[in-house]
Amino acid sequence: MGYLVLARKYRPQTFDAVVGQQHVTQTLKNAIKAGRVAHAILFSGPRGTGKTTVARILAKAMNCETGPTETPCNHCRSCMDITAGRGVDVFEIDGASNNSVEQVRELRDNSRYMPAHSRFKIYIIDEVHMLSIAAFNALLKTLEEPPAHVMFLFATTEAHKIPITILSRCQRHDLKRIDLAAVVGHMESLCRQESVAISTNNLWRIARESGGSMRDALSLLDQILPAATASWMTPM
Structure with missing residues (x-):
């Protein structure tokens, strides 16, 4: 295998390992402990501050065999699949290259089906602000009343570009530049x-x-x- 860059080799695998975003990770841990995790969450903030990393950890926490748990085990099938990027019930989507209304409609239709072997079917959409207006409109109804087995985790560097109709349906967490x-x-x-x-x-x-x-x-x-x-x- 070729050289693995440090950012990938040492990517945090638990909330406690995330550097400089305790205001977000502690809030999420409290929500998991209380059983009050929102079905749609938006992580916004500057580049390289941990938005997608936190989304992946939350996905593991919700689908871990010991969970939902504040501390995913990182040893069960679900945790290892998500870490390796091959989780069949966790879909990581690049909003910049999957921004058409047809692609979002396909996502919406597929979300109706139950997860293959996990607790939740989770969609992580990076740079979600790149979706077209038509794509956002296609997502609205599902985002407002998703099936009980579906979660949406969005990440963006430009939250101001997301329609207010989408923002109002998400729980928002703002990550900051790291000290x-x-x-x-x-x-x-x-x-x-x-x-x-x-x-x-x-x-x-x-x-x-x-x-x-x-x-x-x-x-x-x-x-x-x-x-x-x-x-x-x-x-x-």
Whole structure:
């Protein structure tokens, strides 16, 4: 297998592992514990702050064999399938390339059928603001009164582009830019796991350049890791 970039290799698999978004993850954990998880949830915020990651963890939490649970086991069939991106009852859809009314109508029609082996059939739509107006209109009725076995998890960087008729039917969670100290702390942890030594000053430079986006920070870290690894392995 080829090299796996840090953002994928160390993608959080539980709510507690998500960095800098405790206001969202704790709210979701409380909702799961109380049995009051909304059927349609919108995650909005800047790029690289964990929107799709949190959606995937919520999908695992709702479909885990031990759940619904605040802490998915990551060992059952459902959890492992979602982690690997092959869950037959969890559909990850790119709103930018699946934005026509015909595609949304197909999604709506398929949502009527029961899940294959999970508790819920879950649709995760990334960059949902890219759907056409006709596609949004086709989704309205299902979004308002979905079957009991269906959940919709939306992610967007531009919530202001989503029609108010859709927003009013979703529970909204706004993710924020990640505190730079938290970004640095996370990168230090990953460097230890990768057995490389990078100075704290350099990690701070990366964090400032990332602008609070963990994905951007890890992409920059990926670029300098080869040089850092070579330096660490060279005898003094």
